[in-house]
Amino acid sequence: MKPNYQLDVAEDCSRAVKRTCHTNPSVSCGDCRLGELCLPIALDAQEIGHLDEIVKRGRNLKKGDYLYREGDEFNSIYAIRAGSFKTFKSSWDGVEQVTGLYLPGEILGMDGISNNRHGGSAVALETGSFCEIPFHQLEELSARIPSLQGRFFRLMGQEIVKDQQMLTLLSSNAAEERVAALLLSISSRNHRRKLSPFNFRLPMTRAEIGSYLGITLETVSRVFSRLSKQNIVAVDNKEIQVLDISALKAVAKVKMGCS
Amino acid sequence: MKPNYQLDVAEDCSRAVKRTCHTNPSVSCGDCRLGELCLPIALDAQEIGHLDEIVKRGRNLKKGDYLYREGDEFNSIYAIRAGSFKTFKSSWDGVEQVTGLYLPGEILGMDGISNNRHGGSAVALETGSFCEIPFHQLEELSARIPSLQGRFFRLMGQEIVKDQQMLTLLSSNAAEERVAALLLSISSRNHRRKLSPFNFRLPMTRAEIGSYLGITLETVSRVFSRLSKQNIVAVDNKEIQVLDISALKAVAKVKMGCS
DNA sequence: GTTGTTCCATGATTTAAGTCAACAGATTTT
DNA sequence: AAAATCTGTTGACTTAAATCATGGAACAAC
Incomplete structure (x- = not known):
């Protein structure tokens, strides 16, 4: 493919x-x-x-x-x-x-x-x-x-x-859902723009992401670590690689822009 | 007056x-x-x-x-x-x-x-x-x-x-802020409609309010009890009486529709 | 009016996320 | 290239709110 x-x-x-x-x-x-x-x-x-x-x-x-x-x-x-x-x-x-x-x-x-x-x-x-x-x-x-x-x-x-x-997204809690939903949102918007939905650079810092998602920057960081450990995404600082998009969707319970 | x-x-x-x-x-x-x-x-x-x-x-x-x-x-x-x-x-x-x-x-x-x-x-x-x-x-x-x-x-x-x-409102947490902001919002919208900004009936149940504000119904109930104890509002089930609107605004840190 | 639901308050306990803190990697500045 | 600043990770501890549970009040239906 x-x-x-x-x-x-x-x-x-x-x-x-x-x-x-x-x-x-x-x-x-x-x-x-x-x-x-x-x-x-x-x-x-x-x-x-x-x-x-x-x-x-x-x-x-x-x-x-x-x-x-x-x-x-x-x-x-x-x-x-x-x-x-x-x-x-x-x-x-x-x-x-x-x-x-x-x-x-x-x-x-x-x-x-x-x-x-x-x-x-x-x-x-x-x-x-x-x-x-x-x-x-x-x-x-x-x-x-x-x-x-x-x-x-x-x-x-x-x-x-x-x-x-x-x-x-913000009222139905769970930090992991929020982060996953953001990643999916960026992914699908990239797709629309004919860019890779699987490899992208986060344009925001952890603090900005946290502020956007209503959680602290430490929690954002920890969620990335966890998702990383589960081999759902690979995280290298702001560089994100989506390894298992269906798992990511499962974590997000599909909320934001679904691709 | x-x-x-x-x-x-x-x-x-x-x-x-x-x-x-x-x-x-x-x-x-x-x-x-x-x-x-x-x-x-x-x-x-x-x-x-x-x-x-x-x-x-x-x-x-x-x-x-x-x-x-x-x-x-x-x-x-x-x-x-x-x-x-x-x-x-x-x-x-x-x-x-x-x-x-x-x-x-x-x-x-x-x-x-x-x-x-x-x-x-x-x-x-x-x-x-x-x-x-x-x-x-x-x-x-x-x-x-x-x-x-x-x-x-x-x-x-x-x-x-x-x-x-x-x-x-939903990302900057604090259950009390959220509830206070909702009360102020209803209050000011009532005012616009030439109804009392100080006495009104909540149209939603605690569960609905909680869902709207991203907190549980128990938390909503507890917040009402606390605000009541501080004489900021009087709560009789769905009937709300705002006793101290500036204190309420202080709790809300003035977010939603300010009157 | 009585019965059955739904709704609300409050206590006890658990838990996810916040806070504080230290350090390491990046990025900018000069 | 070194210094300074910003950014990210991780750990230890605390806390606010979730969850579980109970009883009572309000409301609707009959």
Whole structure:
């Protein structure tokens, strides 16, 4: 059985001739290889043209740079082209609570829509690039292009579903389930992006993972050790190799994004 | 200091002469006393008229009746007029996970938008009534009425924010914080509805509250006992009286809907 | 009203995860 | 390349909440 995914982004880019690499900042939505994951799905060529006009493409960030901060005025949503981002809130006591992990092709920043103010912050976990889509222009365009409106409704609905899955994950306890579910989620999202679902690098530290999953970093570490000992995954620092995906699913009791 | 809220719904209804009671099934959106909480905010009279044409008003349910079930085809969203509802998912092992609590003026069912299938079930926690809004008609109308589109974007955004607040509540542990936050949330939502923020009846059992908050029913019960002993709230079964709201906020470390 | 359920409170015990602490490996900085 | 900082692992101990168990109160059905 041959894997139908490329092993890494660089390799994929070198293959692409006319579509150009997605890390090329000037590539338009129609040519972006993330097209079938990002906002434009379900739009025809002409509609994508309109969308292209309002999208500010190819902004780059390095690790630790903010996309926006908690309390910032909300102006745009962001489509990730490369790299990974986390969203988080700082609680009264300054402790940061990770609320989301976002990978290429995913949309960020919808937490600002209801109040015109971002409810949390978003930072790059590594060097990355993104497109900025001014929201009021998107709204105007949506009113004129029903399929875009529909697409955006669906996108927001997806965010709701995702958050609610996370919610059930966090209330039905068990540290192991949570960690396993996160690994499966990353795995399946990688698969969607035509990357290996079995080998990937965790973009977050143990502390960030713990914060996201509502457990301590020590517990995260111990769970990795246990899963390792059972030969379910191989863990080398942030490098993860899934050895037995069905066992991993059993541990997770299949909650989050099932592949 | 005089309270500016009515003590209960019945009293409020008896006062209303031309607006008619909101439990009257035939009252239109323009006249519904929930107007300023529900979908129509930000619409003018004519737009509300259009909305009225697609809304199926005044459906009634009794305790335990389903609004929709997990896996059902998604057709409509629902606006609650009276009563309260919970949403939940059943996990593989049949254990039910409460994912949301909905009160009058709130909108239910947006979890179906992305997949055309409801991700969870919704049932009435007590006798209640609601309006059904067929989603595809709402979409069409939204494409023609920009302010309705905007309103709905905002409404979905609100759901996202709400879920993320819940998420941070569940990861930053402490049973007491969670219970306190839930009480404050209900309190402030009651306030918005011009009901007492200090006296209310919990619509859920201890088991449901526990499931929602990711703790056991015994823990919920113990937390109530402790808060009671500290004279922060008076608890008589489901009847709650908030005695010291600032102390309650301190316990909650102010997380969920702050009043 | 009586009977049968469901719901709630509380005690005793167990357990999973948190906390504290020390050290080793990585990564950055200079 | 050395120093300094951040990140990850593991152990020992503590603790908050889960589990198990009982009795009583509230509610529904008949």
